[in-house]
Amino acid sequence: MRQLLLILLIAIITAGCGSSSPKKESSYVSAKNIPDLQQIRESGQIRVVTNYNSTNYFVYKGQPMGYQFELLQEFANFMNLRLEVSVNNNLQENIDRLANGELDLIASNLAVTREGEQKVAFTEPHSYSRQVLVQQAYSSERSGSSERIHNELIRNQLDLGGKTIYVQKGSAFVQRLRSLSNEIGDSIHIVEIPDYEVEQLIELVAEGEIEYTVSDENLARVNLNFYPNIDIETAISFPQKQAWAVNRNSPELLNAVNNWMVGFKKTARYQRIHRKYFENRRSGHIVNSGFHSIKGGQVSVYDDIIRAESERFDWDWRLIASIIYQESRFIPDAESWAGAMGLMQLMPQTAERFGVHAITSPRENIRGGMQLLQWLDERMSLRIEDPEERLKFVLASYNVGIGHVLDGMRLAEKYGRSPIIWYDNVDYYVLNKSNPKYYNDPVVQFGYCRGEEPYHYVREILERYEHYKNVLR
Missing domain, CATH: 3.40.190.10 (Periplasmic binding protein-like II)
Structure with missing residues (x-):
């Protein structure tokens, strides 16, 4: 009986010890709504924040650049993910956004510390510095x-x-x-x-x-x-590790970044990127250029004209600048193999239609391009109400012609996809209009087209536009 009572007493004490003090979780450790690698792959994009400065991320002569930006591009390409970059130089806000699942990755020169490890999971270091x-x-x-x-x-x-x-x-x-x-x-x-x-x-x-x-x-x-x-x-x-950070509840993403980082740092490509931003003496010349977004804030010498003409038609000048970069790299007398000319690459018949007399005149060419965009937007507004979604169709039409885009919309509807959504719907059929199965389809009115060009055109312009919005007023 004494032995039995002793066993019962020990069991009661043990049970009490096991349940008396629940573990206190850190406010940064919550798996709720925190995407890991599988969810990120399903979304097709990775959401990243970085610092806006003269080494990590900036725009130079219309092109996004930077040490962190180039590393991120390499990682996103390796993972076959679309890169969604935002800018915030407030470290605490970035950590908070990472903690609540608004971001997947903080990509900057984060010093690896024990205090920081209570809040985030640091990746393999991308560099070292004192x-x-x-x-x-x-x-x-x-x-x-x-x-x-x-x-x-x-x-x-x-x-x-x-x-x-x-x-x-x-x-x-x-x-x-x-x-x-x-x-x-x-x-x-x-x-x-x-x-x-x-x-x-x-x-x-x-x-x-x-x-x-x-x-x-x-x-x-x-x-x-x-x-x-x-x-x-x-x-x-002393020299410290500098790394990226992910949420502590994203172990698969952490593992993927680490495996990539270890391998990539051994490549000549990584060495070129590091030398380009930290060892190249020309970097000072680049930053002091008027075409650097930090110092000069200019995309091109035509910024004032682009702003003025964009304002006339109530369009964001940064979007028009992105289109011009795509079309001509800001070269006013650029001419394509098809005969398109000027900053916005107007065809002669289009220029004549909109009253452009001097087709290589920067102001006249931009004004003609804006009139064409406005005309396309008015036509597409009869079919697509959402202005953000409509913009994708307008850009594709500017590149390949509205007829081919309308064909893509008809094909999407025929094959059970949305005719008013561009990504993964209409863009698929425009991309494949070089396939006889599609360009010979009875619903197609404008025949064959090289759909690869408008497919990439829309994505590249809008991605560059997001970079311009990040760093330019």
Whole structure:
């Protein structure tokens, strides 16, 4: 009896211990509505956020570029996914959006830390870099003199005691400075700035508005090209891993990124991308160009004309700029094999129809192209109410002619797909209008066409338009 009572007592205590304190889950660990690799594959796209700066992501001469952007393109192509890029330089907002399933991936120079691992799952590092102090090597020239005023530089981390350092809010720089403050046994006044990215803080140092900030060394060395009066030689950390981040509840996606990253970093292609943005001295020339979205904010020399003509017809000038890039690369006297001419590649009969007398005149050519777009939009509005969806049909019609697009709509309806949805519906039949099965179909009125061109034309223009919206007003 005593043995039986003892066994029952142990069982009661054990059961009580097992249920007395439920595990507390982190607010960042919730599998609800968090897509993993299978759901991402089914959607056909991967949603990514990156930093808008002179190395990660920008537009130059109408073309999206950047270290992170090119890596992302390589990964998306490898996974056969469409890349949906958004821009946000607020790290905490990006982490929150990743946590609630609005994003699949944060692609930037995230320093891998234990504190960060409580919030996100870091991928294999894409690079390594130290954190460095950014300070003025010399201040502005004296008025009426070419003499530089050299500043006393901090070379010993102990001298940071009592100094005020401005850093991006929520960044790994904050954590490192706190640790450094403990290590030197003195206070470092850390001011976290929520609305400024690292490069903006570097610019404030160069202009003398603040004394110090912190940057990863790779980015700081790029900024030396266009802020020669800064000093970045004082390291405040050992080399650190820099990685992307996914949600902690997306292990399959994490595994896919890691496997790709490990292999891709061994390729010559990766080495070329890294050298292009971090080791090429011409990068300073590119950033200082008027055609760089950060410094000059221009897509082309015709931006003012594009804006003015777009406003006349109430279209977004960035969309028209994307069309012009696709049509002519902003070359005003460009001529195609078929005889189309000018920035918007008007056929002579189209130019005559819309009153374009000087077909290579940038303003007249753009105005004629806008009139054609407006005409196509009015025709398509009789069939498609949704303006965003209608735009795809208008673009395809601009490229290949409205007749072939109407044929695609009739084919889609005949074969049980939606005639008023472009992607994965009408675009499929336009793409395949070079197939006798389709161009000989009784519902087809305009016969054969090379459907591959309008199929890619729509996608490329709209993807570039999204990039322009990310970085251009």
